[in-house]
Amino acid sequence: MHPSVFYKYTSANTASIVLESSRLRWSSPLLFNDVAEFQRMPRFDPTIADANALLSELIASVVFDGVAIDEERMGAPMKLLLECARHLVGNGLSRARLIELLRVEQPDADQKVERELRRFFEQRGLNRARVLCVTTTYMNDAMWGNYAESHTGCVLGFRHIAERSTPLLEAQQVSYCEDQPIVGSGLDFLLYGDSPELRARTIHAVCYTKKTGWSYEQEWRCLTWRPNEVTKQHGDYLFYPEELESVTLGVRSTDGTERLLRDLLVKKYSNAKLFRMQIINGDLKRTALPLPPVT
Template sequence: MQLPSILYKYTTASTAFLVLENSKLRWSSPLLFNDIAEFQRMPRFHPRVADSYKLLTASIVSAVFDGVELDEVRLTHQAALLLNLVKLMASEGNITREDILKGLTGEVSDADDKIEVSLRDYVDKLGLSTARVLCVTSENDNNAMWGNYAENHAGCVFGFRHIAKYDTPLQEAARVSYSAERPIVGSGLDFLLYGNTPELRKSTLHAIFYTKDQSWAYEREWRVITWRPNEAEKQVSDFLFFSEELESVTLGARATVKTELRVRELLAGKYPDASLYRMELKGGKLVPALLS
């Protein structure tokens, strides 16, 4: 999906003042997030690895007896050994493919559990307290977001543009995917044939860091992640942004006059190119209205 031209950050009024005064946004460790499952949903294979050992032997046998193509260069050491063994057995001519399938098909019933444990161990060793995540969204008129993250409509929403010439972090924002089940990153058969490929590693890490349960889909989240190994004890980092990045500030429908005056003052002093809006309720729908 194409990166939105503007990404939004919901805040309380007091946080909005701090952001505008300091030109800094707070990036936090996922350990502080309200979703306790952040970075904890390990992806899976379908079919499972445990169910793919028969498929592995069948694929090797089909390659030898039927000429079904395999990418032999990419095979794991174990799969290559199995292929060579089947070729040798077939060349002797005194054994049937049924005998080979019966004799060489193994099973590791807890293979998927072991893979999940290994993934969890890997993520734990990364140190989630050193991860820094900036969470933004593609919508500035989300009623639930205003209620949950912007002080029950009394806060603000910042609109940020990503600027190529400054190499701003939001250029690297990736969309969060939502699913009721743990994400699937490949088939167990491909894993047994070709192992932990660079493509699989990339999709696995993306699944861990950029997927959430379906119940959070209303957030329409995009996020940027960095790591700060020397700041584990803080669990938060405040990073500067360029004044040009701030495209707009939108006041909530319940924002006070005092909040509006303070935001106007701060925008005039440091962000002359940023527009100011206020949300209005029209026909039961939130609509941003430009303020003069």
């Protein structure tokens, strides 16, 4: 389910800059804390190398036993291979001999695919990628400590606005796994090739997966590519005042920070609410702060 509100943890200084300018910074993955961002290429299970042996057995089953497969989805080379197999069997070729002829060893097939994928993303250039990282909760102790300057900063809440096609409508949830993410079966890849579905899973695997050590972030992200911004590694992009849903001050936020952000909300963000985190019975709790009426 797509969350209705996303949260961005910031320092107090960054929050004031964001609210003054009505701009959010989207950064290149080259600036991220996780140096492995966009570096882990996905894999097939079974691998393409293992699937080669399975493929010969499958084609033999199709030709000799009438096993049904989706021939319409096959690429032209695989359709031609199946047609040739049927022709040879029709002329007396045995099952064992067909399997022998079809079995081709490609021990480095998966490595070749990974190299091509890596080359594709390198050509796009990570300095052209712009990512907005958000999360789904304002109640994350680790995030307060790591991204809001030890609770002295704040959390900005943003809603997406469908009628204005705001970027957060396109936010996708990050997946967490220790091993290379699996995008499909090597056998399906051999049979059906580079399908739109496979491309979508591959893009998600590269751009929206991280190792499990980062799972505490509960991250969602928006991604765009800016080929005209190659000279820098970030972009500061406008958001609508109505997108700002709330500002939540940290437990250690100063009174000066509260006054500054309160004034900005009253001046520019009449629909946003103001909160402060407090420690109550050893737990973080969020309490609402009053805002003067808009005149």
